[in-house]
Amino acid sequence: QKEVEQNSGPLSVPEGAIASLNCTYSDRGSQSFFWYRQYSGKSPELIMFIYSNGDKEDGRFTAQLNKASQYVSLLIRDSQPSDSATYLCAVNLGNQGGKLIFGQGTELSVKP
Amino acid sequence: GAVVSQHPSRVICKSGTSVKIECRSLDFQATTMFWYRQFPKKSLMLMATSNEGSKATYEQGVEKDKFLINHASLTLSTLTVTSAHPEDSSFYICSAWAGTSEYEQYFGPGTRLTVT
Numbered sequence: 001q002k003e004v005e006q007n008s009g010p011l012s013v014p015e016g017a018i019a020s021l022n023c024t025y026s027d028r029g030s031q032s033f034f035w036y037r038q039y040s041g042k043s044p045e046l047i048m049f050i051y052s053n054g055d056k057e058d059g060r061f062t063a064q065l066n067k068a069s070q071y072v073s074l075l076i077r078d079s080q081p082s083d084s085a086t087y088l089c090a091v092n093l094g095n096q097g098g099k100l101i102f103g104q105g106t107e108l109s110v111k112p
Numbered sequence: 113g114a115v116v117s118q119h120p121s122r123v124i125c126k127s128g129t130s131v132k133i134e135c136r137s138l139d140f141q142a143t144t145m146f147w148y149r150q151f152p153k154k155s156l157m158l159m160a161t162s163n164e165g166s167k168a169t170y171e172q173g174v175e176k177d178k179f180l181i182n183h184a185s186l187t188l189s190t191l192t193v194t195s196a197h198p199e200d201s202s203f204y205i206c207s208a209w210a211g212t213s214e215y216e217q218y219f220g221p222g223t224r225l226t227v228t
Binding site: 041042043044045046088097098099100101102103104105107 | 144146153154155156158161203205209211217219220221222224
């Protein structure tokens with residue numbers, strides 16, 4: 001079983017819609033959770049991080065964490081074509097310093 | 113946010129030669145640097161964790177004699193791909209961590225290595 005799993009997509013949504021990206025993880029001891037955006041040919045950039053159960057909002061982005069279900073999601077409201085990218089979920093296990101375990105990424109396409 | 117640079121951004125080398133990639137944290141001291149490789153349309157695969165002044169810790173399946181990592185200072189880590197082969201062609205990305213909180217990890221822009 002992979003440690004961090006995401007649907008590879010591609011996920012296609014129309015402009016202005018809500019894009020929902022999902023991620024599950026296997027290690028119950030995981031402490032912190034990250035969403036990165038990666039454009040083709042570029043390195044990842046951090047969008048959001050979340051440590052506690054519940055929702056965390058930042059502009060058009062909302063991260064949701066449910067530790068009991070070992071599930072973390074990212075919602076993008078009012079999706080824009082510029083949001084088209086691969087979204088990587090990453091998990092910090094909490095006992096290995098800054099080491100992150102990445103999911104395989106979900107490709108998002110926002111159609112004008 | 114903090115800046116991490118990588119050099120070179122692109123390199124083409126012949127099979128059998130060695131290539132050095134530098135990763136620098138420009139405005140903070142990085143306790144730890146991580147090296148990743150990424151194949152097209154695949155996720156980041158952690159290769160090794162590099163701590164200043166100590167030997168790197170390699171992930172399972174990564175050949176330490178082939179991928180030499182040196183972390184000589186708190187702002188510089190290098191990855192040397194020795195005796196490169198075409199299957200080593202990949203996108204290599206470093207990240208730097210200040211060690212103060214989990215989210216203070218910043219990625220470099222990546223190095224595209226092509227071995228001919």
